[in-house]
Amino acid sequence: MKYTQLGKTSTKVPVIGQGSMGIGGYLSRDARSDEEQIAALRLGVELGMTFVDTAEAYGDGHSEELIGRAFQRARDRVFLATKFSPEHNDHENVLKSAELSLRRLKTDYIDLYQVHWPNPSFPLAETMHAMEQLVSEDKIKYIGVSNFSLKELKQAQAAIGGNGVVSLQAEYNLFDRAIETAVLPYCQEENVTLIAYSPLDQGRVASGDRRIQELREIAAKYGKTPAQVVLNWLISHPRVVVIPKATSQAHIRENAASSDFDLLPEDFNRIRQIFAPRYEQVPVQRIRIIAGVQGSRQVYQTAEEAKENKLGFRPSPMELARDMQDGEVLKPVRVIRSTDESGQYDYDLVEGRIRYWAWVIAYGGDKPIPVYVRESEHLGSAQ
Template sequence: MEYRKIGNSDLELSAITFGAWAAGGWMWGGTERKDAIDAIKKSYDEGVTSIDTAPIYGQGESEEIVAEAIQGMGRDKVQILTKYGMRWDLAKGDFAMKSKNNQGQDIDVYKYAGKESIIKECEDSLRRLKTDYIDLYQIHWPDSTTPIQESMEAVAQLIKEGKVRYAGVCNYSAEQVKEASNYIDIVSDQVPYSMVKREIEKELVPYSIENSKSIIAYSPLERGLLTGKMKPGHEFAEGDHRAGLYFFKDENLKRVDAFLNKIKPLAEDKNATLAQLVLRWTIDQPGITVALAGARNAEQSVQNANAIHIKLSQEEIDFISTELNKLELVK
């Protein structure tokens, strides 16, 4: 595995980090707890020491699964990344969405990052994770109802108390990262980035490189789209949020499939799957420090971890990028 320094901190994360959203089941059509725990354990055996989770994933279930999976590993051997600022048990802040919990009950989700809420959320996460500190604590989404200063000063207090090691953000623009950095050392921004979603290359990537901030890329496989396993006519399980996303329209599945077929020989040449080739390309992009890869079972998590062993020459990266630039998706 490769381990990469986050921002100017002494925190090092595995370049492929385990993304535990799907493990929590919420919005992914449920989860098998035993499989999720096994997936985390097996990826750890492959050198994936970093795990990204959040309270909202399964309304606490993902964090509990992470806690169970890392028991006995030695707390200093793993890096726990979690988040704050999405409440399903409090109607305050920016309304985010109507959803259902894993029991099928209706819930309203709010983006809220007021000071008292962050302090409470941290205590709840520490309890669920069965730990006394969080390595990287990240605001999940911007909250327009709370000043950035208030949120960041709350995290600064948690760092002072030893409950959090480093502060990160998620889904922040370069401008927002800049503002947050006035109040606390922001070491990372976790944002969506994949072969078919590259908007951050315009502003956030240059800003991050210039200011020594790390980018943690989530959904690098675009929720399974770039694995090559999804064909036109794909049926999603009930409760799977992907069913409503434009990426998964039949026409786009067809176009992505054609692109993947062009780069498939390169994957085969390296004895790799398409998903592994895509993950390697992602962490080789300028400014991208870490890619989050989710898995529902051990086989998937081991495959994701092994993407690290692929080596791409500049010529091969350029070939992939050239083919990628010809791909246009319909919205």
């Protein structure tokens, strides 16, 4: 296993860690038995993936409970990272969430405590000062943020002293490389560890025969699997660590062995080129917004509804629209080919329901919106 420095600190973390979102489900529980999941986490740690990431939201606390049970007697062997949910970003609730996480994790300190999502309902400085208080009380060691824009990351850094913000957790995989534009270069420059979540794109790899075939060819050259090559490519970027989630023992073994080789520069560059981000610009009217597509929950149907924001999303579509007008670049929304038979729509929205309406509010519906078209296969089928 290779290690890297955490932020500007002298602490080292393995470049391959373990995610645990699927372990409890996001809000519901994974069907696999608790014992199976505990065994999987322990195996991962045995194999060097000692950085374990969770959140109070995963499985509604159940993921933390399982991790607590898994490492209660081996606390010193793991680096535990957890997060509090955005509705708890006020001072009192940050402290309360930390206490509850400590209890579920069966420990008296959290190595890395992260703001899961920004929430403009609460001043960011208030959230960050609560985190500083937790550091001074030795309840947490380091402070991290997650899903923050570059602007929010800079604001968070400005709000605190000490070791500052040591890490930013953001989605980063072959399908979604949005952070490469500004966020990753900034983290590299400022020594902020970039924790890449969904590094395996939740088990998928972008489809298209040529791309999959090329990935397989590269993997074969090293005697590795496509997933191992993907993880290795990500951690070849300075400051990046990955936290794949795996429950199958075969996957855990594979992931743990994905830092023990070096991609040749020509292969690194080849992957960069063949998986060059494919954004398309699509007229907003050609995208269908319906609830229930690939798990998307409640949605707004009109810009007026989005402006009213009766569902209480934070940031609201209006707030995001203002950010866009101030020059903030938001990542493309995700779509799939539409299942609509009327011919009115080309795509169905699967992710980015707030960003979609923010775009419409900011540009009046006239400007095509950048989208990632999700066409993918599971990594298993690529092997």
